[in-house]
Amino acid sequence: MTRTRRELLRTFGLTLGGLALGGSLSGCALWESLYGKKPQDDGGAEEPPVATQTVEIVDFEFVPAVIRVTVGTTVTWINRDRAAHTATSTNPSGVFDSGSLAQDERFEFEFTAPGTYEYFCSIHPWMTGKVIVEA
Numbered sequence: 661m662t663r664t665r666r667e668l669l670r671t672f673g674l675t676l677g678g679l680a681l682g683g684s685l686s687g688c689a690l691w692e693s694l695y696g697k698k699p700q701d702d703g704g705a706e707e708p709p710v711a712t713q714t715v716e717i718v719d720f721e722f723v724p725a726v727i728r729v730t731v732g733t734t735v736t737w738i739n740r741d742r743a744a745h746t747a748t749s750t751n752p753s754g755v756f757d758s759g760s761l762a763q764d765e766r767f768e769f770e771f772t773a774p775g776t777y778e779y780f781c782s783i784h785p786w787m788t789g790k791v792i793v794e795a
């Protein structure tokens with residue numbers, strides 16, 4: 661066996677290991693070269709904002725996670741999950757809080773001042789989103 665072939669086999673083995681380990685390698689270059697994108701994002705902080713006034717909660721995610729609206733817009737959150745969720749502002753805190761939304765329940769909030777409003781689900785704090793309110 662040539663040295664070159666052995667190195668190829670070793671590379672192949674590492675690739676299989678990467679596939680098996682999956683998410684634990686999500687930050688490494690091998691994973692990104694194979695799949696291009698991490699399997700779980702970090703709450704959408706790096707996603708480009710979407711111009712919409714409706715956010716659906718689907719499979720424990722705010723969709724879209726980052727939106728932009730103009731001042732005076734009323735944003736509506738709709739929970740499409742069977743699980744209960746909230747939309748609760750975190751930064752700044754205390755601006756809005758939907759309380760627990762059951763399946764297909766909605767929450768509306770009018771943004772009257774420009775700024776960036778970060779929020780999460782108080783039941784599942786890893787669920788995060790952002791509303792960018794433009795003047």
Ligand SMILES: [Cu+2]
Pocket residue numbers: 720744745746781782783784787
């Ligand atoms: Cu939740």
